[in-house]
Amino acid sequence: MQALKRQLILIISDILLTNLAFLLSALLILPIQQFTSVLLGYFWEIALFITMVRILTNYIFGLYSSLWRYASIDELFKVIVSVTVGSVMNFVFLHLIRQSYPFAMYASIWMLNLFFIAGSRFTYRALRKSLHKKYKKNIQQKNVLIYGAGDAGVLVLNELRRHPEMGMHPVVMIDDDPAKYKRKVNGILVFGARDKIQDAVKKYQVEEILIALPSVTKQEHKQIIEICKGTGCKLKTLPGVYELINGKVDIKKIREVNIEDLLGREPVKLNSKEISEYLKGETILVTGGGGTIGSEICRQISYFQPKKLMIFDIYENNAYSLQLELKKKHPDLDLEVLIGSVRDKGRLDFIFQTYRPTVVFHAAAHKHVPLMEDSPTEAIKNNVFGTINVAEAAKIYQAKKFVLISTDKAVNPTNIMGATKRIAEIVIQMMDRHSKNTDYVAVRFGNVLGSNGSVIPIFKKQIAEGGPVTVTHPDIIRYFMTITEASQLVLQAGAMAKGGEIFILDMGEPVKILDLAKDLIKLSGFTPDEDIKIEFTGLRPGEKLYEELLIAEEGLQATKHKKILISKPIDYSYQEFVQELAKLKEVITKDAVQEIPKVIKKIVPTFQFDDRHKRQNSKKEKEEI
Incomplete structure (x- = not known):
């Protein structure tokens, strides 16, 4: 109008x-x-x-x-x-x-x-x-340095001038092209290359740096961020080149630099044809479909034209939000949201009998290490027997593929959560041996950036509250992967599955959690241990200093995808495994918590529960002293 x-x-x-x-x-x-x-x-x-x-x-x-x-x-x-x-x-x-x-x-x-x-x-x-x-005179403006004096930089400069409500006042530009040095772009001086950033920040009293380089590689983007974060300025960025539509920069796309940018990981290259061959036209069930990984798997599957996609989750709020999102993006998608628990065998039988899913992604699990240490029986009910329920239903109703989402904490586990996930992996390998119609596989990876309960959201909340940022140990390290990257590789691994494999995703270099905390503080425009304090709280029960992706005796095989490896299956006695599972079920039925570690140790010989208790006792002794 x-x-x-x-x-x-x-x-x-x-x-x-x-x-x-x-x-x-x-x-x-x-x-x-x-x-x-x-x-x-x-x-x-x-x-x-x-x-x-x-x-x-x-x-x-x-x-x-x-x-x-x-x-x-x-x-x-x-x-x-x-x-x-x-x-x-x-x-x-x-x-x-x-x-x-x-x-x-x-x-x-x-x-x-x-x-x-x-x-x-x-x-x-x-x-x-x-x-x-x-209007701008009435708004508090922050002096902004724009890194990149190319087309994107000019577009960003013009957008910021047109939107004074953003509170960002461009005062100087930096570019690595020598031909642009000391020249002016729409009245703004190109001060020099990246080595002049510190000087430009001081001279022009810059408070924020905006990186307008949508076409550079992830690795180069990471290097630029590393330089910029030493200035003490708050960092923002224009994402990838796909954000530039019809030569226009949407001011809403300018976002704060996040920890994913610092990882410098290039986008995953997928074999779309291979994935499409086993997803297109299939009825797909994702358990834990409302969770961090489960929801992203659902988003990725939606692009491959499944016959039907079913989100199964016990928490209705997340499932409902995902339903609204997918319906908006994919109006033609046949989507079903089903509420229930993987512990409920009757509910699972009804779903499998009614909908006959042909591909199952099992992402439902309890994952928080400290909480599962306090509630081990719940971890076992969900992660072990919940997995058995879904896996058996897949066998009975002849699903083609079953993909378990596992974790690096399953390797030489020192906590109940990791041990239950390792048992779930063994369940999958055992099921594959005794199933003619269903290929059972597991995909193992480390921490997912930004997932619910992970360190990134916790650190951000602590920084927003003025600190302190709490780190358990100065030397603790973890493997990290983006949510999208992990989910895409899960789909790719599913396409490669022949049955019985444990696929291991290449997580890149491990990251020191202390460095992660410092980087987040710097990216927020603060100085670690000056503006925002860092405190060490000590390792939590069952927590390792570092995670492993492979059990030593498993061996490792390469695949045609450079980011996906396969571990060699370990030979387990089916009869003994079934007997030990029966003991485990008996123990949790009695709620005999003290007996749980011993029973798990028989199923998972690499379970290091003795070392865990030694650490806990050592911590108590120190507190008493």
Whole structure:
């Protein structure tokens, strides 16, 4: 409605200005007697045609669809072409009806039309800019350095000037192209290359740095962030080149630099054809589908045209939010949201019998290490027997593939959660041996950045509250992967599955949690241990200093995907395994918590529960002292 109103105003304005230009030209060029005869005679007969031609050419050349608050050289060029074409058409028309005038009059009409039409548009732009300047004075502005003086940098610069409400005032630019040094871009100086960042920050009192390099590699982006974070400025970035649509930068896409940017991991390359072959047209069930990994797996699956996608979760809020999101993005997707627990064998049997899923991704699990130390029976019920319930249902109803989401904490576990996930892996390998129709596999990876309960959201919350940021141990390290990366590799591993494999995802280099905390503090514009304190709280029960991705005796095999490896299956006695599972079930039924570690140790010989208890006792002794 607002756009239509603006167009009508422009059309009415052009009608008046077109006729004014003709009459002024006649008044300036023609003798007064001839001008009077034109005004009182045939002018009103030709005015309609002249006006219609002007409106038509302006419409054809887009003068009624442009946003004149952003008017530039391109818009001026359109005005010149439109006025010229319209003037030529009117010249031809007047000669055809034998109404010829001196050439100077035609030139005057052309010049006045150009002045009036362009002037009206650019006057509007100037008035808006003037009002913006007054508005900006009332808003607290932060001095901003823009890293990147290319096309994206210029677009960002213009956007920030048009949106003073963002509170970001561009004062200087940095670019690694020597040809741009000491040159000005829209009035802003390109101070130099990356080695001049510190000097530019000091000279221009920069508070924020905005990285406008959407086309650089993840690794180079990481290097630039590493340099910028030493300035003490808050960092923001324009994401990938896909964010630049039709040459426009959406100001909402400018976001804070996050820890994923510091990982410098390149996007995963997927074999879409291979994934599509086992997902397209299939009925797919994702247990724990509302969780961090489960929900992202659902998002990825939605692009591969499944026959039906089922989200199964015990927590309805997350499942409902994901349902709304997927319905909006994929309106044609046959989506079913089912609430229930993997512990409920009856509920699972009903779902498998009713919907007959052909591919199952099992992501439902209790994952928080300290909580599972306090509630070990719940971890076992969910992670072990819940997995057995889903896996057996997949076998009974002849699903084609079953993919278990596992964790690096299953390797030489020192906590109940890790031990239960290791048992779940063994369950999958045992099921695969005794199943003719279903391929059972597990995919093991480390920590997922930004997942619920992970260190990143906790650190961000602590920083927002002014600290302190709590780290369990100065030397603790972890493997990290982005949610999207992990989920995509899970789908890829599923495509490779022949049955019985434990796929191990390449997590890259391990990250020191202390460095992670310091980086997040710096990215937030603070100085570690000055503005925000870091405190060490000691290792929690069952927590390792470092995680492993492979049990020593498993061995390792490469696959055709460089980020996916396969561990060699360990030979277990099926009979003994079943007997030990029965003992484990008996122990949790009695709620005999003290007996749990011993029973688990028989199933998982690498379970280091003795070392865990030694650490706990040592901690208690220190507290007593």
